[in-house]
Amino acid sequence: MSASGNGVGVWAYLAEYERDRTEILAAVDRVFSSGRLVLGESVRGFEDEFAAYNGVEHCVGVDNGTNAVKLALQAVGVRPGDEVITVSNTAAPTAVAIDEIGAVPVFADVREDTYLMDIDTVEDLITPRTRCVLPVHLYGQCVDIPRLREITGTLPVVEDCAQAHGATGPGGRAGAMGEAAAFSFYPTKVLGAYGDGGAVTTSDAGTARTLRRLRYYGMEERYYVEETPGHNARLDEVQAEILRVKLRRLDEDIAARRRIAERYHDGLGDTGLTLPAIGTGNDHVYYLFVARHPRRDELLKLLADQGIHLNVSYPWPIHTMRGFDKLGYRAGDLPVTEKLADEVFSLPMYATLTREDQDRTIAAVRDVLAVIA
Numbered sequence: 001m002s003a004s005g006n007g008v009g010v011w012a013y014l015a016e017y018e019r020d021r022t023e024i025l026a027a028v029d030r031v032f033s034s035g036r037l038v039l040g041e042s043v044r045g046f047e048d049e050f051a052a053y054n055g056v057e058h059c060v061g062v063d064n065g066t067n068a069v070k071l072a073l074q075a076v077g078v079r080p081g082d083e084v085i086t087v088s089n090t091a092a093p094t095a096v097a098i099d100e101i102g103a104v105p106v107f108a109d110v111r112e113d114t115y116l117m118d119i120d121t122v123e124d125l126i127t128p129r130t131r132c133v134l135p136v137h138l139y140g141q142c143v144d145i146p147r148l149r150e151i152t153g154t155l156p157v158v159e160d161c162a163q164a165h166g167a168t169g170p171g172g173r174a175g176a177m178g179e180a181a182a183f184s185f186y187p188t189k190v191l192g193a194y195g196d197g198g199a200v201t202t203s204d205a206g207t208a209r210t211l212r213r214l215r216y217y218g219m220e221e222r223y224y225v226e227e228t229p230g231h232n233a234r235l236d237e238v239q240a241e242i243l244r245v246k247l248r249r250l251d252e253d254i255a256a257r258r259r260i261a262e263r264y265h266d267g268l269g270d271t272g273l274t275l276p277a278i279g280t281g282n283d284h285v286y287y288l289f290v291a292r293h294p295r296r297d298e299l300l301k302l303l304a305d306q307g308i309h310l311n312v313s314y315p316w317p318i319h320t321m322r323g324f325d326k327l328g329y330r331a332g333d334l335p336v337t338e339k340l341a342d343e344v345f346s347l348p349m350y351a352t353l354t355r356e357d358q359d360r361t362i363a364a365v366r367d368v369l370a371v372i373a
């Protein structure tokens with residue numbers, strides 16, 4: 001996924017490290033010198049700062065985004081056998097997390113314009129076993145949560161915010177709209193650690209308390225398990241302290257992503273590529289800049305020949321994956337999702353992407369499209 005040799009890739013962090021190196025290393029040193037390596041001041045500090053950033057009461061740091069989804073679902077009451085409505089055109093961990101706690105993912109199809117959950121199809125998916133809705137704020141823009149709730153009523157909403165740090169939608173800030181919300185700080189994400197990390201946000205004190213227990217073996221008091229299944233899912237102190245540094249720059253980094261998106265729109269708007277459509281009331285943070293073309297595979301191959309290595313998120317809809325055979329879906333069940341999987345691809349997108357690499361990408365895409373169009 002990273003830039004190789006002289007090429008351009010969809011993501012690379014070394015330019016960022018060069019920019020922030022002194023601050024990152026100072027953060028690591030603060031932790032190593034603090035005398036406390038697990039669940040100390042850095043995790044607590046980051047939790048307070050990230051809660052404030054999102055406008056919520058509580059943030060519980062966890063070890064990765066998959067466990068953030070898992071613990072959030074468990075904390076709002078999802079139990080083995082319960083159904084959770086989500087989408088199939090997301091990162092597989094969204095569904096892996098549901099499956100891991102013994103619950104059953106039920107997939108809604110998505111909208112052809114924004115690629116987000118098609119709320120109009122959700123009503124038909126609700127059964128007596130439905131326990132929760134897990135909308136994914138895919139690629140950096142938010143599902144319309146108020147409209148979703150008109151359909152799902154009192155069912156708890158857990159937002160998958162792994163791609164939407166800092167985004168706002170029609171219902172407000174990502175992470176502040178659901179009963180709970182799961183974030184990932186995997187390095188490529190809009191707010192990324194230097195390793196794995198995650199968090200769950202909520203404004204409900206009881207849910208926050210449950211989450212703290214679930215990430216700590218199910219213990220509230222040391223050595224005494226209050227609840228099963230518990231987990232060891234703690235956010236690491238070092239990653240937390242690095243995340244505090246990076247959180248201070250997050251809005252600036254998002255602004256940089258938006259400027260890059262604008263340049264792609266300016267440079268490629270007239271080429272016949274389908275570029276991202278912004279949903280009403282959305283402020284996109286461009287975790288990914290996803291374009292669409294019916295001859296995607298051919299396009300990507302020709303671009304790779306020119307040193308532009310692009311990525312597909314995601315090439316396989318989850319409901320068609322062998323690991324999820326047990327859910328009983330068949331190809332054709334989610335037509336929009338399946339069509340998108342054949343046509344979408346991501347242009348390079350990260351805050352430190354140089355203008356030169358943006359221009360090179362735009363020029364190469366224009367070149368190749370002139371050949372295959």
Ligand SMILES: *Cc1c(COP(=O)(O)O)cnc(C)c1O
Nearest residue numbers: 064065066091093094162184186
């Ligand atoms: C990255 C991601 C996750 C999983 O996060 P990890 O930190 O890699 O476990 C879950 N959901 C979505 C939508 C993601 O993009």
